[in-house]
Amino acid sequence: MWYFKTLGKGKVVEFILLAIFLLFFFGPLLNLLLLAFSGEWQYPDALPKSWSLEWWSFVLADESIVRSMWLSFLIAAIVTMISLIICIPAAYAFARISFPLRRFFLFSFLLTNAFPKMGLYVAIAVLFYQYNLMNTFIGIILIHLINTLMLMTWIPSAAFENVHRSQEESARDAGASPLKVFWYITLPMAKPGIIVASVFTFLSSLDEAQGTLLVGIPDYKTMPVIMYSIIADYPSTAGAVFSVILTLPTIILLFAARKFVGADSFANGMRLK
């Protein structure tokens, strides 16, 4: 009791509030985890009556579900790759070159995130119908790319800006051509920012549901799309299993990238200079 007395009332209240917040935040996730491994779980039991992996074998055996997993990861990888190729040079241009309407163009990248996604996608769908891009692999890639543009340009641009000009100049002085300078000096120094952006791009592509639903049906179903039908047609445990599978890459990647993902890496990227 003396412990709480010494802390003072304020601290105890803070602690209680934090506990409630954590419960609110992690509660559903914890519930999900338990659900994925449960056999029989009836309200009002706090824990499942029995554990089982039967829904895991069901999910992993179903062909269309496994296919959707491959498709999701494949698309995410391709989208990240293409996004890198398109956006890194643009990011470098924004960082180093002071061209007319620079801020306007930088700001324009916000537009893809400024509108309700569905409205944007419907307009795109109309165009896709015209160009026969509906229900095609390329169509899905394009839709995913649109979402990645802002992140992949802003964050690396800030990373490039953090590379001081005199460091590039001293490399040129030492005898390196501009391309060599970019490869040996600028890019390695901007690596953390680029990795952060790539990780977020990959994850957001895995997560992309609405656009893919619109464009990909009926042939191309990624994991989020399949999720809709699983939740509708099967008991909640199956959905929980699938949820865990979907969330796992996010957790793994974020942990792996923690070395590079500092709070300032992301925050720095979101400034408009």
Added chain:
Amino acid sequence: MSISLSITNLSKIYPTGEGVKSFSLDIQNGEMVTLLGPSGCGKSTVLRSVGGFIEPNDGSIIIDGHEVNHLPPEKRPSAMVFQSYNLWPHMTVFNNLAFSLKLKKMKKAHIIDKVKWALNLVQLQGYEKKFPSELSGGQQQRVALARALLLEPKVLLLDEPFSALDAKLRHELREELREIQAKQQLTMLFVTHDQEEALAISDRIVVMNKGEVEQIDSPQNIYNYPASLFVAQFIGKMNFLTGYAEGNKIHIGSLNFPNMNRYNKSVTVAVRPEDVVLASEVENGLEAMIEKVMMLGHYAEVSLKTEFGILKMFIDRSEISQFKMHQNIRITFATIQTFTDEQDIHTNGYSKIQNLTKEEIEVYEKV
């Protein structure tokens, strides 16, 4: 002596109006020349133009007989040490130094030897495996210097390399730089706004102001015979008074000095504090009252109130006891410089008073 670097009529004007106009300079082999001036005077512009980082509007730059105007920095025989952010933080000291050698496709063993030699030169033996973040500011600049030396440049360019360091370190590195320069017989172009630094290390100083050259001369001459009012007030400490020129004399109160340059009417007279001396009984002297005495180490600065304003006087510390507050004394000047009111006439070359004969100097020194 051959000319290492020849700059002719270099011009670069920025949209803001700053820059240089028609800058010309020849640097001999093995010479250390400093560009000195306040911020915005154009010294960095000149340096960066020589290095190839700025494209000038006009003029030519010839290094060792070859015109380099059209060459990018990587092809020029010059090396630059920047003020900060010199080293690449993601590479070890060894890789920082070896970068240029690897580009030249040198053999590994040879590279290791050269890096060792360079680190030896800047007194950082054994630091190969360290990262720049593990080094102090002074050590980082030393490595930057070593890296520039490894390029074996015809001209070494230094852009205020010691400005970001504390005073003691600056003195130390200054001396080391001078030693290295003398040992390797390097031609160096140094830029700084610190006039003490310029006076200490240069063979010649180019004093610049607002894109123009005020004076090019040895440190001695710049200090003793400043060519313009700007140089006089920029270098060292200086007292300024108004005098009156008439005929072949300049009058300051009861003091008279020879009117060497035949000025007329009102002139500005400049006197160094160490040239303000006590007038003996028989001489003419100005009345002055001692306002305060500031002890500055081996010498003291005395503030004097005269009819011409406040004058500063330097005295040796042994004389401090002779100078008491509110005491009235009589002073005179050992030597003076004079400038007319339209002294924005820049002498792009040597000081006017440079070519005095020995007799004239003796007369000029004291009346």
